[in-house]
Amino acid sequence: MGELEHSLRGRVAVVGVGETTYYKRGQSPDPEFVLVLKAILAACADAGIDPSTIDGFCSYSNDRNTPARLSAALGCEVIRYSNMQWGGGGGGAAAAVQNACAAVLSGSADCVVAYRGLAQGQFGRFGQGARSSTISGAAALTVPYGVMSPAQTYAMRTTRLFHDHGISPDTLKAVSLAAYHHAQNNPRAVMYGRPLTPEAYDASRWITEPFHLYDVCLENDGAAAVIVMSAERARDLSDRPVYVLGAQQGGPRRSGVAGHNQPDYVTSSLKPVVPRLYEQAGVTPADVDVVQSYENFTGAVVMSLIEGGFCTYESANEVLTFDNLIAPSGKLPLNTSGGNLAECYMHGLGLVIEAVRQVRGTSTNQVPGATVSYVNAGPMVEVVSAAIFGSAEVLG
Amino acid sequence: MSDYVLPAGLPAPVPARDGLDRPYWEGTRRHELWVQRCPGCGTWQWGPEWNCHGCRSFAIGWEQVAPEGVLYSWQRPWHPVHGALADAVPYTVVLVELPHAGGIRMVGNLLGDPMQPFAIGDRVEAVFEDHDDSPTPFTLVQWRVVR
Ligand SMILES: [Zn+2]
Numbered sequence: 413m414g415e416l417e418h419s420l421r422g423r424v425a426v427v428g429v430g431e432t433t434y435y436k437r438g439q440s441p442d443p444e445f446v447l448v449l450k451a452i453l454a455a456c457a458d459a460g461i462d463p464s465t466i467d468g469f470c471s472y473s474n475d476r477n478t479p480a481r482l483s484a485a486l487g488c489e490v491i492r493y494s495n496m497q498w499g500g501g502g503g504g505a506a507a508a509v510q511n512a513c514a515a516v517l518s519g520s521a522d523c524v525v526a527y528r529g530l531a532q533g534q535f536g537r538f539g540q541g542a543r544s545s546t547i548s549g550a551a552a553l554t555v556p557y558g559v560m561s562p563a564q565t566y567a568m569r570t571t572r573l574f575h576d577h578g579i580s581p582d583t584l585k586a587v588s589l590a591a592y593h594h595a596q597n598n599p600r601a602v603m604y605g606r607p608l609t610p611e612a613y614d615a616s617r618w619i620t621e622p623f624h625l626y627d628v629c630l631e632n633d634g635a636a637a638v639i640v641m642s643a644e645r646a647r648d649l650s651d652r653p654v655y656v657l658g659a660q661q662g663g664p665r666r667s668g669v670a671g672h673n674q675p676d677y678v679t680s681s682l683k684p685v686v687p688r689l690y691e692q693a694g695v696t697p698a699d700v701d702v703v704q705s706y707e708n709f710t711g712a713v714v715m716s717l718i719e720g721g722f723c724t725y726e727s728a729n730e731v732l733t734f735d736n737l738i739a740p741s742g743k744l745p746l747n748t749s750g751g752n753l754a755e756c757y758m759h760g761l762g763l764v765i766e767a768v769r770q771v772r773g774t775s776t777n778q779v780p781g782a783t784v785s786y787v788n789a790g791p792m793v794e795v796v797s798a799a800i801f802g803s804a805e806v807l808g
Numbered sequence: 809m810s811d812y813v814l815p816a817g818l819p820a821p822v823p824a825r826d827g828l829d830r831p832y833w834e835g836t837r838r839h840e841l842w843v844q845r846c847p848g849c850g851t852w853q854w855g856p857e858w859n860c861h862g863c864r865s866f867a868i869g870w871e872q873v874a875p876e877g878v879l880y881s882w883q884r885p886w887h888p889v890h891g892a893l894a895d896a897v898p899y900t901v902v903l904v905e906l907p908h909a910g911g912i913r914m915v916g917n918l919l920g921d922p923m924q925p926f927a928i929g930d931r932v933e934a935v936f937e938d939h940d941d942s943p944t945p946f947t948l949v950q951w952r953v954v955r
Contacts, residue, residue, distance in 0.1 A: 552824075552829070556820070556946075557917050559915055619885075671914065
């Protein structure tokens with residue numbers, strides 16, 4: 413075992429997870445701050461802890477709900493850790509958990525919540541273009557050419573993925589169909605009761621070629637929270653804690669440069685993250701029972717799965733089929749809650765929670781006997797993240 | 809009726825107050841393509857940065873390059889994300905690689921029928937699109953397939 417394998421594996425555990433009802437964009441009856449409070453309170457109830465136990469707060473993507481306000485509202489005596497992960501989109505979903513683990517391991521705090529809240533009705537949408545009359549800087553290189561939404565910002569990486577590696581549009585379709593299939597068993601899912609057929613996928617409008625409507629994530633209101641504590645404390649709370657085996661963040665060289673000039677263009681940005689993650693977790697891709705892979709766009713999921721070691725550029729079209737991607741029977745069950753495409757777009761924290769649920773054995777699309785569960789967040793943005801969870805059996 | 813690829817009404821590019829991209833935008837007004845190049849190590853760089861990412865030198869310079877390239881990737885938006893685009897979809901966005909400038913890439917629109925046949929690897933040339941009627945006149949760099 414290497415040094416990295418002693419750094420985190422089995423030393424911190426998820427003790428509680430919580431989610432609000434997930435709403436269509438703009439339909440939350442609650443303001444965003446209340447949504448976040450409700451998610452954290454739900455996670456506390458799940459963990460069986462008093463909310464005032466929380467002494468650390470981690471979020472990402474410039475979440476508007478600050479630890480100072482949350483801590484006061486939760487009745488906490490003290491804040492010991494207040495942390496914001498830089499970066500846009502949902503790249504920080506697993507990184508927020510990583511940062512929470514770092515707080516626990518470093519002795520900075522004892523009970524840390526990673527959270528994210530979104531009320532796009534209250535605060536405006538992601539998919540909307542610039543509203544100013546002039547524009548400067550990096551955005552001036554794209555916006556005047558009609559490139560302003562996230563889908564438009566990342567579509568050309570997928571076009572090039574097709575070109576460089578022969579990835580088929582049918583592989584993107586399989587990712588979308590699997591998510592919708594899983595959502596039909598998940599009453600929390602916004603798309604519960606709204607199945608998607610291959611014919612409906614094919615007939616759906618283009619958002620921007622090569623993305624159909626169903627290749628693009630939802631926009632939702634809601635909140636989610638994940639609470640971590642030391643493994644020792646977690647074992648006092650539960651007979652079966654879900655251990656963090658590894659959690660990493662990062663990005664490739666010059667991932668943040670302007671105007672689509674990243675040296676490695678066709679990437680989920682996970683390449684530098686993944687080897688360190690597996691080394692830290694002490695597992696290999698073959699050990700992973702179930703995968704949650706952040707869908708901003710289906711093309712990025714394909715890149716993430718390849719770079720995560722679950723298939724190769726050459727095998728992707730054969731491995732990433734609908735039959736293989738669905739639980740419980742598939743070889744590589746993917747996005748078993750319905751994910752960002754069909755459960756809820758909670759900037760990936762819902763995927764983290766589903767990864768935990770699979771190790772607990774409580775998913776609505778449970779993979780039988782799952783003990784090792786993988787999640788990655790925010791592919792293609794400048795800084796991305798991933799985590800691996802495992803049961804006590806994995807620790808031996 | 810304009811000859812613009814996309815209708816007027818999208819945000820107009822103006823040089824940043826910090827001056828970083830001024831040589832580029834001033835160059836486009838003269839129908840010239842200027843990009844960054846480090847006089848020390850020869851690194852080509854785009855978009856504009858405060859120092860050379862190859863050798864860290866702050867003495868990053870600018871060089872005029874031939875306004876041509878190779879089609880590196882593309883997309884065709886059908887969903888209008890801005891009011892000015894409501895009647896302008898679909899349109900074609902291209903990512904153009906400049907092999908003669910270190911393989912830097914530029915985003916633009918492809919002139920002509922949005923459904924015209926084209927492919928990654930096609931040779932393209934720049935077409936400077938003057939927006940002289942804007943309150944802040946500017947010039948965009950559009951692209952045309954070399955047939
Ligand atoms: Zn240099």
